Amino acid sequence: xxxxxxxxxxxxxKRVLDNVSLKIEKGKITSFIGPNGAGKSTLLSIIxxxxxxxxxxxxxxxxxxxxxxxxxxxxKLSILRQSNHLNVRLTVRELVSFGRFPYSEGKLRAEDLxxxxxxxxxxxxxxxxxxxxxxxxxxxxxxxxxxxxxxxxTEYILLDEPLNNLDVxxxxxxxxxxxxxxxxxxxxxxxxxxxxxxxxxxxxxxxAFNKGQIVKEGNVEEIINKDVLEDVYDTNxxxxxxxxxxxxxxx
Amino acid sequence: MKKxxxxxxxxxxSLLSLFIGVRKVSFLDVLKLENAAIRTMVxxxxxxxxxxxxxxxxxxxxxxxxxxxxxNKFVSPTTAGTIDSAQxxxxxxxxxxxxASPLVKMLLSFFFALTxxxxxxxxxxxxKLKNTVIIPLIGIMMASIIGSISNFFAYRYNLVQSLSSWMxxxxxxxxxxxxELLYISVPLVILAYFYTNQFTIAGMGxxxxxxxxxxxxxxxxxxxxxxxxxxxxxxxxxxRIPFLGxxxxxxxxxxxxDNLRKNIIPTALAGAVFLLFSDILSRIIIYPYExxxxxxVGILGSIIFLYLxxxxxx
Numbered sequence: 001x002x003x004x005x006x007x008x009x010x011x012x013x014k015r016v017l018d019n020v021s022l023k024i025e026k027g028k029i030t031s032f033i034g035p036n037g038a039g040k041s042t043l044l045s046i047i048x049x050x051x052x053x054x055x056x057x058x059x060x061x062x063x064x065x066x067x068x069x070x071x072x073x074x075x076k077l078s079i080l081r082q083s084n085h086l087n088v089r090l091t092v093r094e095l096v097s098f099g100r101f102p103y104s105e106g107k108l109r110a111e112d113l114x115x116x117x118x119x120x121x122x123x124x125x126x127x128x129x130x131x132x133x134x135x136x137x138x139x140x141x142x143x144x145x146x147x148x149x150x151x152x153x154t155e156y157i158l159l160d161e162p163l164n165n166l167d168v169x170x171x172x173x174x175x176x177x178x179x180x181x182x183x184x185x186x187x188x189x190x191x192x193x194x195x196x197x198x199x200x201x202x203x204x205x206x207x208a209f210n211k212g213q214i215v216k217e218g219n220v221e222e223i224i225n226k227d228v229l230e231d232v233y234d235t236n237x238x239x240x241x242x243x244x245x246x247x248x249x250x251x
Numbered sequence: 252m253k254k255x256x257x258x259x260x261x262x263x264x265s266l267l268s269l270f271i272g273v274r275k276v277s278f279l280d281v282l283k284l285e286n287a288a289i290r291t292m293v294x295x296x297x298x299x300x301x302x303x304x305x306x307x308x309x310x311x312x313x314x315x316x317x318x319x320x321x322x323n324k325f326v327s328p329t330t331a332g333t334i335d336s337a338q339x340x341x342x343x344x345x346x347x348x349x350x351a352s353p354l355v356k357m358l359l360s361f362f363f364a365l366t367x368x369x370x371x372x373x374x375x376x377x378x379k380l381k382n383t384v385i386i387p388l389i390g391i392m393m394a395s396i397i398g399s400i401s402n403f404f405a406y407r408y409n410l411v412q413s414l415s416s417w418m419x420x421x422x423x424x425x426x427x428x429x430x431e432l433l434y435i436s437v438p439l440v441i442l443a444y445f446y447t448n449q450f451t452i453a454g455m456g457x458x459x460x461x462x463x464x465x466x467x468x469x470x471x472x473x474x475x476x477x478x479x480x481x482x483x484x485x486x487x488x489x490x491r492i493p494f495l496g497x498x499x500x501x502x503x504x505x506x507x508x509d510n511l512r513k514n515i516i517p518t519a520l521a522g523a524v525f526l527l528f529s530d531i532l533s534r535i536i537i538y539p540y541e542x543x544x545x546x547x548v549g550i551l552g553s554i555i556f557l558y559l560x561x562x563x564x565x
Contacts, residue, residue: 048462049461050458050461070461070464070465070466071464072464073464074461074462074463074464074465075464078462079458079462080462081458087322087324088319088322088451088454088455088509089504089508089509090451090508090509090510091508091510094508094510098448098451098452098463099463101448101452101463101464101465102463102464105448106447106448106449106512132508152462152463
């Protein structure tokens, strides 16, 4: 479990996170939703220690994250940020192999190779494995990064807008992969999402942010409803049940 | 798969390099252990060959590491202020300790090169606009400023001539006893080889490196130190060699990608081949005279550089 206790982050005088407390349960997909600048990505970065915090604590399985050394941390929790347009020419297999770096330090053993193969299989990239990243489509490239995280084999996987710039087909593919990771391998996935309907269809738990605070958290039924969403986004919403899913109309 | 080709070309060019020169030395003379022939070989030809190979490998690997760590394909020791800082260091050692040994001069030059490179990396971190073209431009501007400081002091202390001998790469002055410092670059290149995976990961950005449990700052600091040390060794023994660190890694990356584990050896070999080829050309074009190698490298390098630029657009 990830436990966030009254975390504060401020840039100058502006508080981007104001006393945020949150518990993220194991074995679930938890989505962070909310308008731009609400602090979702900032919190994700603080949990994963990419940026520092100005107050509060973060616990990972009951342990303060600040005390964990880099390498052990990289075996427990992985993070993928928004902009992964690398200008580094690597093949898919090379990128995925780097996911094993926390374990192998570069010398791949049989066990590492198994993990790499499994990650390629999971993301259906076996045929593209020897292609360079810049030869792939946007969706394939995003899958390659997710494959790397799968090879990293961490209990917790944090993703910052993994569906950014992807078309419908590729977005669905990615979300299905993430669902399988949770269902079959028991991973804990935390995602920052912009598309509310994707959050509604694929999450177990949703946390709604606004102005640096958590407005409301709960399961899909509790969050995906007119009152909560109108409060979070300051926009008119119509929410309907379609094929047992809650779908929002806000256009 | 292309590695053997490069190695074969390197060996052929090495042999050719040994037998080109004003004093005619034939293969047979060497085999017969003729005194004059052996002396020419040991005193001049072999030192020249070794320094060419070491400088070629060192500069191309420095460029490779620099490009990877700055995440920019146009950065190299010449466009990041490293070389100019090394020159400033040599000048200072000439002014302050004129009688110092080459090793002391090298250390001072290394210290300057290190400071200059870190200054560049610091500026890189501070700029918001991470445009591909802006970054090397800033490096070149910084290098020019450092270069003009060198010129100013060189004028004040009547050292313009000494300074210019380090400005232009030149292998004709390399003889036994004047190039051995370059051997220090061998362990550095080997050290770089052991850290190739770390350099590749660091090249994907600080967040990316952190996610994989890598201490980004340590790796960057180590990479920059290796680059600064190799650069100052090369500048103090043979002088400034332009373009090499820029074009060779780019050329090799087309065929081998950017995984350093895969491309570091081809890059080193190609750097040596390119420098050796340029040197042979400089020695035969106006035979029995020589044109400075920096001129040959500059012309060949700029042609290849243009090719790379046009290729990018296509």
